[in-house]
Amino acid sequence: MVVLNNELYSLMPLELSGEDTYFINSESYISKDIIVKENSNIELYLTHFTNLDLNFFVQKGATINLKILNLEGEKNLNLKGNLSKSAIFNIFLVDLSKEKININSNIILYDDDSESSFNFSSLVNKNNLKKYNISYSHIGERTISNLKGFGVSMDTSELNVNGVSHIEKGANKSNANQSVKVILFDKESKAKASPTLKIDCEDIKASHGCAIGSLNEEHLYYLLSRGLSEIEARKLITYGYLLPISLNYDEEIRKIIEETIYRSL
Amino acid sequence: MSKLEIKNLHVKIEDLEILKGVDLTIENKEMVALLGPNGHGKSTLLGAIMGNPRYEVTEGEIYFNGEDVLKMSVDERSRKGIFLAFQNPCEIPGVINADFFKSAMNAHSDKKISLYKFYKELENATKEVKMPFDLVNRTLNEGFSGGEKKRNEILQMKLLNPALAMLDEIDSGLDVDAINIVSEAINKQFSEKDTSFLVISHYARLFDLIKPTVAYVMINGKIVLKGDESLIKRIDKEGYTWIKNELNIEIEKTDKKAPISIGTCATKEVIKNGSSK
Numbered sequence: 001m002v003v004l005n006n007e008l009y010s011l012m013p014l015e016l017s018g019e020d021t022y023f024i025n026s027e028s029y030i031s032k033d034i035i036v037k038e039n040s041n042i043e044l045y046l047t048h049f050t051n052l053d054l055n056f057f058v059q060k061g062a063t064i065n066l067k068i069l070n071l072e073g074e075k076n077l078n079l080k081g082n083l084s085k086s087a088i089f090n091i092f093l094v095d096l097s098k099e100k101i102n103i104n105s106n107i108i109l110y111d112d113d114s115e116s117s118f119n120f121s122s123l124v125n126k127n128n129l130k131k132y133n134i135s136y137s138h139i140g141e142r143t144i145s146n147l148k149g150f151g152v153s154m155d156t157s158e159l160n161v162n163g164v165s166h167i168e169k170g171a172n173k174s175n176a177n178q179s180v181k182v183i184l185f186d187k188e189s190k191a192k193a194s195p196t197l198k199i200d201c202e203d204i205k206a207s208h209g210c211a212i213g214s215l216n217e218e219h220l221y222y223l224l225s226r227g228l229s230e231i232e233a234r235k236l237i238t239y240g241y242l243l244p245i246s247l248n249y250d251e252e253i254r255k256i257i258e259e260t261i262y263r264s265l
Numbered sequence: 266m267s268k269l270e271i272k273n274l275h276v277k278i279e280d281l282e283i284l285k286g287v288d289l290t291i292e293n294k295e296m297v298a299l300l301g302p303n304g305h306g307k308s309t310l311l312g313a314i315m316g317n318p319r320y321e322v323t324e325g326e327i328y329f330n331g332e333d334v335l336k337m338s339v340d341e342r343s344r345k346g347i348f349l350a351f352q353n354p355c356e357i358p359g360v361i362n363a364d365f366f367k368s369a370m371n372a373h374s375d376k377k378i379s380l381y382k383f384y385k386e387l388e389n390a391t392k393e394v395k396m397p398f399d400l401v402n403r404t405l406n407e408g409f410s411g412g413e414k415k416r417n418e419i420l421q422m423k424l425l426n427p428a429l430a431m432l433d434e435i436d437s438g439l440d441v442d443a444i445n446i447v448s449e450a451i452n453k454q455f456s457e458k459d460t461s462f463l464v465i466s467h468y469a470r471l472f473d474l475i476k477p478t479v480a481y482v483m484i485n486g487k488i489v490l491k492g493d494e495s496l497i498k499r500i501d502k503e504g505y506t507w508i509k510n511e512l513n514i515e516i517e518k519t520d521k522k523a524p525i526s527i528g529t530c531a532t533k534e535v536i537k538n539g540s541s542k
Contacts, residue, residue: 150359217318219357223365225315226421227343227372236368240359240404 008032013057016042016064021250024049031055036062036087043067046077047253053078058087060111065090067249071260074099081107083114085140092248093120095130096260103132109143109174117146121245123264124157124189135164138171138204147178147195150241154185158192166198167206174201178208183215183241185234235265266293267330267346267428267461269314274325276306276313283309285486287325291429296455296462298472298497301483302505302516307465308352310483311431315349316342329429344373346428350418350435352465356406362417363387363401366424373425390423393453395446411438419450430454431463436471448474469501482508485517 003023007014008030016022017037023045024030031053036042039061046052046068058064058081068077068091075097081089089107107116116136124130136145151159165176182191193210215237223233239261246257269291276284283306291297301307313320314327316339327334329345337345357365366387370378378386391398394416406414415435422430432451436444452475454460466472472480472494480497482490484505489512490496499507509516 216357218355221318221339222351222355222357223360223369224339225343225349225351226365226369226425227340228368229340229372230338232368232372233340236360236365237357239364240357240361242359244359 016040016044021045023047024052026050026052033057035059036064038062045069045253047071049075049077051076054080056081056089058083058089058114060084061086063088063090065092065248067253068093068095069249069253069257070095070097070101071256072097072099075101077101077103079103079105079107081105081116083107083109083111083116083140083143085111086113087111088114089116091116091118092245093118093122093132094242094245094249094257095120095122096257096264098126098128100128101130103130103134105132105134106137107135107145108137108139109145109171110139112140113142114140115144115146117148119146119245119248120149120151121242122149122151122159123242123261124151124153124159125155125264126157127155128157129160130158131160131162133162133164136166136176138165138167138174138176138201141170141172141174143171143174145176147180149180150245151180151182151191152185152238152241153182153189153191156186156188158190160191161193161210162196163194163208164196164198165206165208167201167204169200171201172203175205176208177206178210180210181241182210182212183238184213185215185238238265267459268292268328269429269461269463270326270328271310271314272326272328274310274313274327275323276309277321277323278309278319282323283320283486284313287483287486287488289481289488291461291463294455294459294461295479296475296477297464298477298480299463299465299483300467300480300497300500305484305517306486307483308433309486311349311433311463311465314342314431315339315347340372343425343427348422348425348427348430350415350422350430350432352433352437354406354414354418356404356409358404358407360405362403362405365405366401366421369421370424386424390420393423394420394450396420412440412443415439415447416443419447423450423454426454426458427460429461429463433465434467435464436466436468444471444474451475469497472497484508484514489514 001021013033013035015035017040019041021043025048027050029051033055036058038059042064044066118134147163153159161180163178167174178195180193191212195208195210197206242261246254271289274287299307396416480492481488
């Protein structure tokens with residue numbers, strides 16, 4: 001495990017190689033190019049940050065799993081990715097802060113067989129607004145993108161998710177999926193989800209869907225019929241929405257995620 | 266000791282009146298069979314007793330051990346000892362079976378159950394319904410086969426040990442071995458605990474195995490006949506048309522269907538309508 005610090009302030013691009021886990025902890029503004037070297041396998045944790053522009057170049061056969069945990073503070077995060085042949089870039093975002101956040105993610109699946117996923121679990125409370133703009137450009141053949149998110153909006157808050165997947169001409173046999181589900185915990189909370197597919201190629205697969213609504217009444221009835229109070233039942237369903245993503249994090253962070261979700265509801 | 270009394274119960278789903286004056290009493294430690302043609306209100310009765318929010322009770326009374334059930338919320342009814350095994354148990358993404366069971370058992374107890382006791386009881390109950398223990402760590406009913414879902418319902422009955430267990434077509438979708446397992450679990454609960462049963466099934470096989478002490482027939486939203494094992498056998502052999510002749514009842518066609526709800530058997534809907542839409 002390596003904590004990145006001075007490397008982030010150098011003018012040279014940061015190169016990550018081999019198989020290792022890195023942490024970025026920085027409260028000041030950073031703009032950084034990060035090269036994930038050929039065939040390496042990298043875990044990168046982002047747990048403390050304020051304003052970050054990260055530009056990833058994922059080389060041939062390399063994999064990077066970017067794991068973001070946002071617990072507090074207003075934030076802006078801009079992510080860019082450019083993927084070479086058979087490169088994989090997975091982004092996990094657990095966003096539980098009580099403050100505003102803007103996230104822009106733009107991943108270009110430039111070479112053949114590259115793939116990327118953006119997975120998020122987001123709790124928006126305390127009269128807050130969280131905005132995620134997540135876009136994918138499929139250029140290489142057989143490229144895959146998956147946007148999968150679960151959100152809970154409560155206390156007059158709003159979650160705004162804008163997903164755009166563009167399969168460009170020549171990106172044959174590519175596959176783009178978008179799925180966003182948001183629970184509105186009370187009548188005053190809001191959510192907007194706009195899943196968009198732009199398709200300029202015929203031989204592809206694509207799907208998109210979003211579901212925004214209050215808690216499923218039938219699920220609630222089932223849990224109540226076993227004696228759980230409405231508050232407990234609502235909590236259990238909400239944990240079920242937000243918790244599964246935590247399995248992708250290491251044990252220590254997973255515990256922090258679980259405790260924060262339990263405390264927040 | 267438990268006693269359920271239902272008097273002149275009328276229930277609507279949206280604008281459709283399904284139950285049109287049901288009278289029924291279930292005494293302590295009774296094993297009651299509820300029969301009747303499809304769409305005549307059997308599942309609605311069970312849902313109304315449990316408190317399905319989509320059902321509107323327009324008239325009548327339900328008392329359980331002398332307490333007014335209609336004044337209770339769904340969870341209160343459960344904590345008073347009423348249990349419903351759903352015909353089509355729902356899948357709840359992300360909710361882990363074991364977490365749910367633990368919350369339910371804690372809700373039924375004055376003090377929190379210890380982890381050791383919880384796992385011991387869970388292990389015993391899974392063994393009894395011959396369910397692989399790893400299913401308890403999966404999300405609630407997600408990816409479960411039809412049979413596993415039904416066994417999961419019986420498992421919950423075992424854990425919660427209700428005074429009245431209502432089983433809505435618990436045998437549908439079960440193979441012969443699974444029916445034997447489920448009926449053994451029902452019989453064990455019935456003989457060892459103070460649980461009364463109200464059981465809906467279309468098949469005499471289950472009733473042969475659990476041997477109800479009383480049988481009721483529901484037609485047109487009312488209980489029209491009370492009998493014993495011989496009534497179940499006759500219906501199994503001859504269907505319901507003889508009731509029409511003997512009691513001079515016109516069996517209403519159920520073209521105007523009740524809205525599909527959690528208590529509806531999805532498989533049956535598909536077979537009836539010829540599609541899943």
